[in-house]
Amino acid sequence: MSQATFLNRQALFLRPDSSRVVVRPFKPATEPRDLNPTDKTRANHIVDRVLALDLETAEILLADVLENFDGRHRNLLATFESRAAEMEDAFAPHANFTKTQRQLVGAYFLNEYSFEASALFNPSIVSHPDQSGLDKGSRRFVLSLRAVGEGHVSSLTFRTGVIAADGSVDIDPTVRLASTPLVTARTSVPAGEQVDVSFDPQQSISERVIFPITPAQSNGIEDARFVEFEDNGKKTFYATYTAYNGTGIRSELLETKDFLTFRMGPLAGTVARNKGMGLFPRKIDGRYAMIGRQDSENLYLIYSDDLYTWNGGQLILGPKFPWEFVQMGNCGSPIELDEGWLLLTHGVGAVRKYAIGAALLDKNDPSKVLARSREPLVRPEPSEREGYVPNVVYTCGAMRHNGHIILPYAICDTFSNFSSIKISDLLKTLDG
Known part of the structure; x- marks a missing residue:
């Protein structure tokens, strides 16, 4: 089945807007010190x-x-x-x-910073904490996006919208103003610094921008993979993301219950030196579980008794088909289906062309790969090949809604769009 047969591109283009600005501390550049140090x-x-x-x-x-x-x-x-x-x-x-x-x-x-002047990409989608006042079968969502401005500094921004019963998507208007949060606490933890931040409740979600706060994040908060995590009936939204300081990276974890107050802190362990970690939406056999890439090529299943410390891992997926010969990576947290865990993946092929595929993992033992994409689900169309980084489609997380997978994805590291896929059609494409 070709992607044109089952992939419903919805043409909801989310493009960078240079008119949206935040104010940031301005620090004058220092001159060479040939004067008296006093x-x-x-x-x-x-x-x-x-x-x-x-x-x-x-x-x-x-x-x-x-x-x-x-x-x-x-x-x-x-x-x-x-x-x-x-x-x-x-x-x-x-x-x-x-x-x-x-x-x-x-x-x-102070200076103004146009935080999404260059790009608005690598989206991730989860259910909105407030599902009141909707038509039957509809769902309100929160979309996170990586925004890039001057100096290629990445921050985290948000949109909201509604998915109708048939899987069609509508995006709420974006407010013109943008604001950064108040830092309410800073705490030393074994792997670095943990920060708590909060926004004014009067601010729309689309007004809220989480800009780098700690030295480890100074050059970017990149590629947040959000998941709605349930434990003993309690729901928390977590996001793994990459903190970049200009020379090195590490994985960090964000958590929130309301998208109003957030806690951000580093992950510890040998696995935290890598990027692209995706947390399962619930514990498996009483343990937390992640999918991550540790060696720039393959995907690993990692377990931990501690949400903040990750070591080891078992290799479960590696490049197999031509569209993923260069490397594989996950495209967000696994999605639970009746048939197993649906894991969206990205592959890199010839001329560094990125595409999105999928694998189906056993629900009780995710180390068992039941099926996978022989051909990509999403690949750059002719109209989607030009941009800041050509020939790239990428997502940081999709969502199940009724019988559909709602898939926001980025195009050429520049702007974002939506597609939906019927789950029954998607599963038919998996074999391998």
């Missing part, structure tokens, strides 16, 4: 210049800044105050300064 830093110099303004000039200047930027952000004065609070060392030499001067200093140490 001399003032550039930050001190900037603060000196602002505080040297007479009060009337400072008030006029602050009003001008607000007129230029206030409609682009929420609570901008509070943001200026918060940034000024981080500049206490630069304020130290000055005995007296007004609230206006303090806010103006905060403004000088």
Whole structure:
């Protein structure tokens, strides 16, 4: 069966929007230090210049800044105050300064960042925590996306929408404003630093942007694979993602119950040095389970008694067919079907062409591969081959809805789209 026969591309293109911006701390570049080490830093110099303004000039200047930027952000004065609070060392030499001067200093140490100017890709989909007020057979969802802006820094952003009973998808309008969360706690853990963050409940989910917070994430929060995890009747949304600091990577875990407050922290163990880990949506025989790639080629099944520590693993899938000869990887968490665990995979073939396939794992023993894709389910169409990274289709997680798999996927690491596949048709394509 060809993909044109059973793959329903829905043409819901989610493209990057450079007009959506957040404010981020601005740190002046340091000059070569050939001066006395007791001399003032550039930050001190900037603060000196602002505080040297007479009060009337400072008030006029602050009003001008607000007129230029206030409609682009929420609570901008509070943001200026918060940034000024981080500049206490630069304020130290000055005995007296007004609230206006303090806010103006905060403004000088911020910059706007167009967080999705370059790309909006590698989506993952889960059920929304609120399923009220829907038509029969419909489901509300949360879609996570990797957003990339200036300097190729990745952050995590969200959309919401509704899947109808027949599998058709509708995306809610995206709000223009974007905001980063408040960091409410920082905790040292054995593998690094754990952070808790929260958003204002008044903010739409599509307004919420999780930008890199810790040094390990400084160059990107990449490819979050969300899963709705159930344990003893309690549901938690987890996402494994790659933290990138510019030179090295590690796997980290995000958790939330409401997409309003989040906890983020590093995973420990030998497996956490790799990327692309996908958590099963429930325990198997009382243990947590992951699918991950440890050697740049093959997929492994990994068990742990501890959600945060992962070691070892059993090889279960490797390149077999031409479209995956270069490497394989998982495309999100396994999806539970009556027939077994449906694992979406990606393969890389000739001329580094990415495609999406699938495998069916035994429900009781996922190390047993029951069937797999001989040919890809999704491959780049002629209209989907051009972009930042040509010849790529990729997803970080699909969702079962009634008799369909709802598959959001990225095109050429640039923008995202949706497809749906009937489960019965998909299973017919698996053999291998």
